[in-house]
Amino acid sequence: MKVAIIGVGLTRFGELWETSFSHLFVEAGANALRDAGVDGKDVEAIFVGNMSAGRFVDQEHISCLIADQAGLNPIPATRIEAACASGGHALRQGIMSILSGFHDLVVVGGVEKMTDVMTESTTQTLATAADQEWEAFLGMTFPGLYAMMARRHMYEFGTTREQLALVSVKNHRNAIHNPYAQYHVEITVDDVLNSPIIADPLRLLDCSPITDGAACVVLASERKAREYTDSPIYITGSGQATSTLSLHSRKQIPVVDSTINAAKEAYKRAGKSPKDIQVAEVHDAFTIGEIMAIENLGFFNIGEGGKATEEGETEIGGKIPVNTSGGLKAKGHPVGATGVAQAVEIVLQLRGDAKGRQVDADIGLTHNVGGSGGTAVVHIYEKG
Amino acid sequence: MSNVPRFWRNLKRRYNLIGTKCLNCNELYFPPRQLCPKCRRASKIEDVQLKGRGEVLTYTIIHSAPKRFEGQTPYIMAIIQLEEGPKLTAQIVDCDPTEIDIGMKVEMVFRRIQEDGDAGLIYYGYKFRPIAN
Ligand SMILES: [Zn+2]
Numbered sequence: 452m453k454v455a456i457i458g459v460g461l462t463r464f465g466e467l468w469e470t471s472f473s474h475l476f477v478e479a480g481a482n483a484l485r486d487a488g489v490d491g492k493d494v495e496a497i498f499v500g501n502m503s504a505g506r507f508v509d510q511e512h513i514s515c516l517i518a519d520q521a522g523l524n525p526i527p528a529t530r531i532e533a534a535c536a537s538g539g540h541a542l543r544q545g546i547m548s549i550l551s552g553f554h555d556l557v558v559v560g561g562v563e564k565m566t567d568v569m570t571e572s573t574t575q576t577l578a579t580a581a582d583q584e585w586e587a588f589l590g591m592t593f594p595g596l597y598a599m600m601a602r603r604h605m606y607e608f609g610t611t612r613e614q615l616a617l618v619s620v621k622n623h624r625n626a627i628h629n630p631y632a633q634y635h636v637e638i639t640v641d642d643v644l645n646s647p648i649i650a651d652p653l654r655l656l657d658c659s660p661i662t663d664g665a666a667c668v669v670l671a672s673e674r675k676a677r678e679y680t681d682s683p684i685y686i687t688g689s690g691q692a693t694s695t696l697s698l699h700s701r702k703q704i705p706v707v708d709s710t711i712n713a714a715k716e717a718y719k720r721a722g723k724s725p726k727d728i729q730v731a732e733v734h735d736a737f738t739i740g741e742i743m744a745i746e747n748l749g750f751f752n753i754g755e756g757g758k759a760t761e762e763g764e765t766e767i768g769g770k771i772p773v774n775t776s777g778g779l780k781a782k783g784h785p786v787g788a789t790g791v792a793q794a795v796e797i798v799l800q801l802r803g804d805a806k807g808r809q810v811d812a813d814i815g816l817t818h819n820v821g822g823s824g825g826t827a828v829v830h831i832y833e834k835g
Numbered sequence: 836m837s838n839v840p841r842f843w844r845n846l847k848r849r850y851n852l853i854g855t856k857c858l859n860c861n862e863l864y865f866p867p868r869q870l871c872p873k874c875r876r877a878s879k880i881e882d883v884q885l886k887g888r889g890e891v892l893t894y895t896i897i898h899s900a901p902k903r904f905e906g907q908t909p910y911i912m913a914i915i916q917l918e919e920g921p922k923l924t925a926q927i928v929d930c931d932p933t934e935i936d937i938g939m940k941v942e943m944v945f946r947r948i949q950e951d952g953d954a955g956l957i958y959y960g961y962k963f964r965p966i967a968n
Contacts (some may be wrong), residue, residue, distance in 0.1 A: 575901055584845065585866040589948060589960070590897065590904045591912050598895035599914055602848050606893070606937050651896035651909075651932075697866070699914045699922040704893050 452544045452720050455676035455683035455835070458487025458669035459795040464783030465633040467663040472508045472564040473520040479665035479788075480521055480558055487669040488679055491521070494669075495554040497528040500541030500561035501787035506576040508564050517560075534580035535736060537561060538666065538790025539819030539828035543689050545670045555675040560667035561788035573661050577786070580822035582697035594658055594737065596823040598650035601739035603703035605652070608754030610742065612652060614761050616643035618738040619656050619780050621766055626777025628807030631664055633783030636762035643738075657738040662783030681835075684798045688721025688831030690714060698823045709827035710747035710818065717816075717829040718749075725749030728802050728831070729812035731771060732793035734820035735778040741765075744818055745773060748829070767810055769812050775800060775808045790819035790828065797832045842958055847882075849960035850959055854921055856883040865921035887943030888966070889917040896932045903949040911935050914964055929964040940966045 460482025462475050470478075476499065484491060497518055505511045514528035531541040545559035565573050578593045586596070604610045620640055622708030626632035638656060646655040676683045693700055693711035701708065718724055725748060733748065735741035742756035750771050751759045759765060765773035776782045776796040780788060797815035799805045815832045847853045854865030862871060865885055871878045894913035897904070897908030904910070911927040913935070927935060928946060941963040950957040 571902060578901070582866075587901075588958075589912070589924055590900065590907070590910065590926050592897055592900060594899070595895045595897050595912050599912070600892040602895060602937070603893040648896075648898040648909075650898065650912075653895075667882050697924065698925045700866075704914065 452550060452687060452689065453673050454549050454686045455671045455673060456668050456794065456798050457671050457676050457679045457683050458483045458489060459798045460484070460486055460667045461631045461792060461795055462665045463631050464662050464664035464785060466566045468566065470663065472504060472510065472562065473516050473556065475663060475665040476517050476560055476562040477520050479562070479667040480560055483558065483667035483669050483785035489556065489669055491523055493556055494523060494526060494558050496526055496548060496557045497521070498545040498548070498557060498559045499522065499528065499530050499811050500537035500539070500790055501530055501822065502532060502534050502537050502563060503576050503579070504564070506571070508567050518785070529634045533826045534821035535734070535784070535786045536790055536819045536821030536826045536828055537787040538588035538792070539830070540574060540691065540790065540826070541669070542791060542794055542830060543691055543828055546686060546689055549670055549672050554673045555789060556669065558667055558669055559791060560665060561791035562665035563785035563787040564663050565661045565785060566663050575776060586697050588632055592650055595650040597739055598653040599698065600705050600743065600823070601652055604739060604742065607705055608757070612644065612755035613655060614757035615666055615738040616640040617760050618735060618741045618766050619643050621760070622735060622774050622778040622780040625775050625808055626781035627781055629777050632777040632781055634658060634781045636775070653679045653737060653739070659736045659779040663787040664783060664785035664788050664792070665691055666788045666795050668791060668794050668798070683835045684801045685833050685835055686830055687833050688717035688723065689721065689829070690716030691826070691828040692716070693826050694824055696822065701824070705743065706753060707820065707824035707827065709824050710744060710820065713827040713829040714748050714818070719830050721831040723814065723831055727763050727814050728771060728816045729814050730775060730797065730810050731816040731818065732776060732778070732796050733773055733818040734779050735774055736784060736820070738780070740820065741773065741778065748816065748818055767808060772806065772810045775805065775810060790817070793817035793819060794830065801834050836841055839956065842956070850945065852885045852887045853882050854885050855880045863919050863921050865917065865923055885917055885919055885921070887961070889919070889941060889963070891927070891935065891937055891939040891941060892916050892922065893937060894927065894935050897913065913963070915941060926962045928962045934965070937951040942966050
């Protein structure tokens with residue numbers, strides 16, 4: 452399979468009190484169209500990933516709102532929801548709309564406005580990604596689920612508390628070179644280990660923050676892309692999978708089988724294997740998430756992600772640089788936007804536009820997870 | 836979770852730990868399923884009473900909790916594998932957070948889970964506690 456990304460756009464990520472929900476999307480979309488050199492009248496459809504505008508900004512029917520505010524009526528606009536993986540799922544829907552021949556040029560975006568409600572309400576909304584009846588009702592929290600995965604990972608594989616912290620330290624270091632990131636501050640292992648406990652063994656600096664932001668990409672068929680650029684980035688692999696909604700129902704606790712299954716499909720479609728991947732953006736909503744991701748995507752053996760992190764294998768300059776953007780931890784995690792923002796980072800890396808965080812890569816991968824692993828979506832990107 | 840029917844329809848599950856059983860492959864489910872993922876439509880499902888004894892597979896100690904649970908922090912949440920096989924999430928009570936461990940044997944107790952403010956519904960259900968040696 453081959454679908455071109457001919458333009459990318461972001462908003463700044465952070466607590467953007469002055470900016471409204473629809474403003475975020477329109478800004479990222481306009482940036483992506485400008486980057487592509489595409490006029491609005493050539494856009495055939497919009498796909499938007501969003502987790503919970505209904506709870507975060509009290510607005511449903513956002514597909515209409517966005518097409519309206521973008522000045523793109525009457526083109527079709529469709530919202531896709533899969534909790535924190537909404538953006539990655541929207542990307543896949545956009546890809547399928549082009550591969551099916553329905554469209555030749557579409558905008559795929561993701562957006563979340565998380566700071567229009569109080570923090571208590573934001574965390575409750577995030578917890579709806581977990582099983583409300585059999586997890587949240589009983590007192591389980593979203594960080595608590597990842598904490599239980601971390602605990603079991605430490606128990607089975609000897610992963611250490613320091614190794615978890617090193618994920619956060621690395622991602623904060625990378626974010627310093629990303630002007631769109633929420634945080635531009637280096638942290639130490641001690642900072643992580645001394646931050647307040649959220650759900651033991653996870654602490655505040657193991658957790659991604661609450662973020663406003665949007666990200667967009669312009670997708671085109673191979674033929675259409677040639678009208679705009681000689682050097683598009685191609686998406687050559689896509690995989691999506693589900694698992695059980697609740698963590699307790701899965702066969703293994705410290706292994707995210709939806710990631711394994713989504714990756715299997717993406718590698719197969721691209722004709723690639725894990726060792727071909729030279730840069731990756733993975734779902735580090737919590738530090739343990741990145742450690743499981745680099746194992747489940749096949750970069751390292753199951754149980755060896757902590758050690759690989761400690762040995763610097765995932766640093767810029769390491770064997771496989773992971774989360775060069777700063778990841779969800781330091782770039783920020785506007786949940787619905789995250790999956791698309793990951794694609795933006797890989798495109799910048801493959802084009803050679805990643806400036807201070809640039810790595811040498813022709814093939815990249817993105818990995819976006821919903822809930823505690825109930826859904827996962829993986830994409831593979833190659834230089835044209 | 837403030838809607839009465841939503842809680843009421845699961846009362847027997849939450850109060851008495853009644854799961855479901857696939858009559859085709861004999862697999863037990865808790866939380867209950869209306870369809871066996873292995874046999875799907877080839878099977879019938881019936882209720883089954885679980886004994887409420889099991890073992891801690893993993894746990895966390897919640898320090899940052901939703902408002903309804905704030906009064907209980909720090910509290911222990913765990914994934915428990917029941918003796919009959921199914922796994923579930925539950926709070927562990929009557930146990931110091933420094934004592935909890937993977938492999939600990941636990942049994943079900945009937946406790947207050949949460950409530951809708953001062954004048955609203957009080958929800959009860961299962962929690963687990965260590966089995967005394
Ligand atoms: Zn069955």
